[in-house]
Amino acid sequence: MRSTKRETLPIATSADVVLARQKVRQWAIEMKFTLVDQTKLVTAASELARNALDHGKGGHMVVEAVENTARTGLKLTFEDRGPGITDIEAALRDGFTTGGGMGLGLGGSKRLVNDFHIESQPGKGTRITVVRWK
């Protein structure tokens, strides 16, 4: 997978989550994703950015246009230096929440993208990478 364009945005406030969503929508439109795919990407970004803010004490998002031999895609990386996720399997389960949310953000965003990858070290932070291919 080769990255052709990338940009980093901070996620430190609620307004940054709005900006992150707008950025992802803008790139998805530029890359000519269908309306349904745009909506999926923006919604996944919204969930993961808010998780990085609410559960991970803030961090940043990297937006990347990527390509491999077969196709192009939009890759999003969310990184925070929060408490990390001790039990990833549990966190992915629908309805699991430690913070009074719906507990559908992680599992839901996994279903909204093609590739989904979590790296987390308790006490150090969390990095979640997702790709949606065209």
Place this chain on the structure above:
Amino acid sequence: MSKLPEIIQNHEEGIRSEWLKAMSTTVRRSDLMTDSEIQSQTRELLAAIVAGVKSRDITDLDAQAWTQTREVLQSISASRARQGFTPSETTMFVLSLKQPLFTVIRKELSKTPDIVFDELWAATLLLDKLALLTTDAFLETREQIIFRQQQELMELSTPVVKLWEGILALPIIGTLDSARTQVVMESLLQAVVQSNSRIAIIDITGVPTVDTLVAQHLLKTITAARLMGAECIISGVRPQIAQTIVHLGIDLSGVITKARMADAFALALQRSGRAVVATQNGAGAKKQEAKKEE
């Protein structure tokens, strides 16, 4: 020792008038700014630069002596960002000072050509630094403006509209962050009580993203309204939003949803024992309309 401070001090007015002349019309943008404004800006900035060069340190612009210059540039950039100048137009305002300054340096030092180059170089460094300061200040203001607009959009109040006796509508426009949702929820519940309404239509056509946080807020509002004896209908659920909600795993089975506000209103009328019927006169018009749609 650089002669630059002296040269600038001694030729302040001359440099300023040449600077105004050198500013191309694109930098002047008389459509955005009055002549007296640019006069006072050039005067202010040049005076600040003279104060700065008096310290004889023309490399470290973070120093105390350059505070005034930094502040003047910041305020000039900020006002230009608000007035709608582009970043390059704003930077060119400072860079167009180069030509007049170079001319004076060459004239002043014509008898000592060996140091002309050093002084020109010093002047270039100084102006480049000033230009960078300008760009940074400009971008900062722009970011502030964008941020404020976003806050305003978030805090946009949501009107509660009475569509009919017992039927309320709540069109939501913008991002449903938590602070705003609280306001939306409260105003709806209050209006339900005041108007003694039985049905409330929440229209989300203007909500760009429905994620789990938005859904949770909507569901809470619906539950609270129900406790007060009112049923909610969600309208404006576009196909792509519906698909995303399903993927997220949000259960809306207990909620009435409609694609269009008109459908929601028709249902609300039906539930309250009313119907919209065509009158004798209107019947012809309706047929025509139906024809047009074919």
